[in-house]
Amino acid sequence: MGTRRMRDLHQRKDLSLGLFDEREDRRQRAQERFGVKVFSTLEDALAWGPQALVVSTPPGTKGGYVRLALERGLHHFIEADIWTYGAAEIERISREKKLVSAPSASLRFLPVVKALGTSVREQLGTLLSYQFFMATYMPGWHTGEGPEYYARHRNTAPAREMIPFELSWLNPIFGPAVEVAGRYEKYGALPADTEDTWSLSMRLKDGGTGQLAITMSCPVDYRRGCCFGTTGAISWDIYSGDVTVQTAADKTPRTQNFGAIGDVLESMYREEISTFVDAALGRTTWPQNYGLSQQSTATLAAAEASFLTGQWTPVDLRLEPEAVLPRHTGRRGPA
Numbered sequence: 001m002g003t004r005r006m007r008d009l010h011q012r013k014d015l016s017l018g019l020f021d022e023r024e025d026r027r028q029r030a031q032e033r034f035g036v037k038v039f040s041t042l043e044d045a046l047a048w049g050p051q052a053l054v055v056s057t058p059p060g061t062k063g064g065y066v067r068l069a070l071e072r073g074l075h076h077f078i079e080a081d082i083w084t085y086g087a088a089e090i091e092r093i094s095r096e097k098k099l100v101s102a103p104s105a106s107l108r109f110l111p112v113v114k115a116l117g118t119s120v121r122e123q124l125g126t127l128l129s130y131q132f133f134m135a136t137y138m139p140g141w142h143t144g145e146g147p148e149y150y151a152r153h154r155n156t157a158p159a160r161e162m163i164p165f166e167l168s169w170l171n172p173i174f175g176p177a178v179e180v181a182g183r184y185e186k187y188g189a190l191p192a193d194t195e196d197t198w199s200l201s202m203r204l205k206d207g208g209t210g211q212l213a214i215t216m217s218c219p220v221d222y223r224r225g226c227c228f229g230t231t232g233a234i235s236w237d238i239y240s241g242d243v244t245v246q247t248a249a250d251k252t253p254r255t256q257n258f259g260a261i262g263d264v265l266e267s268m269y270r271e272e273i274s275t276f277v278d279a280a281l282g283r284t285t286w287p288q289n290y291g292l293s294q295q296s297t298a299t300l301a302a303a304e305a306s307f308l309t310g311q312w313t314p315v316d317l318r319l320e321p322e323a324v325l326p327r328h329t330g331r332r333g334p335a
Contacts, residue, residue: 001079002056003030008270009054010034012277020045052076052100052280054273058150059083059161060323066090066101075100075280077273080165082156083320084297087290094290100279105288107169109271111258112241116234117173123245125231127208130174132225134162138216139191155325157194159216160184163303164296166212168288174210174227176295177202181312182303184325188217195325200303203312297321 002021009017018037019030027038039045052075055065062078063085069076070093084090084103094101107113120127138158142149150156167176181201188196196217202210223238232247239261246253258264279286294317301321306313308326 002026004269005054005056005273006030006034006036008266008273009277010036011270012274015277018045018048018050046072050074052277054276055079059156060150069101070094070097070099073097073099075102075276077102077276078104080104080106080161080168081293082161082164082297082300083323084290084294087294087317090290100276100286101290102276102279102286103168103288103290103293104272105168105286106268106272107166107238108172108287109268109275110169110238110261111264111268112236112238112243113169113173115243115256115258116236119234119243119245120173120227120229123232123247124227124229124234126229127174127204127206128228128230129209129211130170130225130227131211132166132170132213133222134166134214135218135220135222136216137219137221138196152192152194154192154194155323157196157216157325159196159198159214160300160321160325162214163198163200163212163300164293166214167296167299168293170210170212171292171295172287174208175204175206177210177299177302177315178205179203179312179314180299180302180306182306184304184307185328188215190217198303200299202299291317294320 006017006019009015018039019027020039020042021027022040027040030036031038037048053065053069055062055076055078059081060083062081066076066078066085070090090101138151141151151158184195184198186195190196197215199213204210221239224236226233226235232245235244236242241257241259241261242255243258244253244255275284276286278284297320298315298317301319302313302315304321308328
């Protein structure tokens with residue numbers, strides 16, 4: 001993600017870019033490819049005088065950079081994470097110092113997701129239920145990277161990380177959960193001691209229910225959902241870019257395409273990081289605050305607690321997922 005952010009920011013001619021990375025090979029590649037200033041220490045990078053930080057470090061490592069940005073009065077953007085590092089305090093300081101504090105909201109910039117939100121608001125009526133499913137094969141991710149890659153560690157397993165990632169765009173469309181039943185286990189043959197499948201059933205704040213399931217042991221890529229309301233039904237496919245709507249008034253399903261993921265992914269990321277820059281310059285607003293991110297991470301925390309207790313668990317915005325994912329034995333989870 002750091003390379004992608006650098007590539008997209010480099011296309012803006014109104015910016016001066018610098019890279020802090022402890023690894024010499026990465027600094028050298030960035031300098032050769034983008035001609036940016038590079039720094040081997042954080043102190044040198046800060047002495048350069050940046051006005052904003054883009055933090056593309058692994059999940060669980062961003063808290064110190066967020067605190068640094070708040071202390072120094074720097075706008076900051078952070079990649080998707082399992083933790084929010086104290087959302088209420090970040091929001092308070094950001095307001096006081098007039099800072100743009102921007103947790104990533106990548107898929108909110110995806111054309112199919114924008115279209116889905118419009119269809120839900122205009123054509124679904126009152127929400128009854130939604131379901132979303134993601135399947136992929138994690139060992140195929142970043143095969144050239146070694147054990148430092150976060151997805152090869154149990155506490156930052158990609159199935160776990162993808163729960164708040166997906167909720168970051170599902171919640172604004174369908175509403176956050178207030179109560180959750182969850183489960184996480186290893187069903188496939190991942191090459192590490194890591195759970196590969198998370199599943200959540202949710203009671204939503206604004207009414208209706210939601211189901212979310214993510215697995216990382218399937219050789220077929222799948223990222224689809226459907227929702228049902230009092231005036232119609234809608235299905236969507238993140239990879240194909242299709243949205244299909246069927247209403248009581250028009251019983252014939254109608255499908256529109258908003259771009260296959262391979263055709264729109266890079267423009268999505270460019271729009272996201274450029275929106276952050278424009279927000280920092282006072283030209284627009286950032287759509288995803290830490291409070292919204294906390295709804296997602298707190299939902300994950302409640303789902304994991306639910307599996308360990310065997311009870312439906314309320315979503316408590318004061319709580320975040322455990323730093324070390326609790327292990328479990330035997331059959332547990334709500335009946």
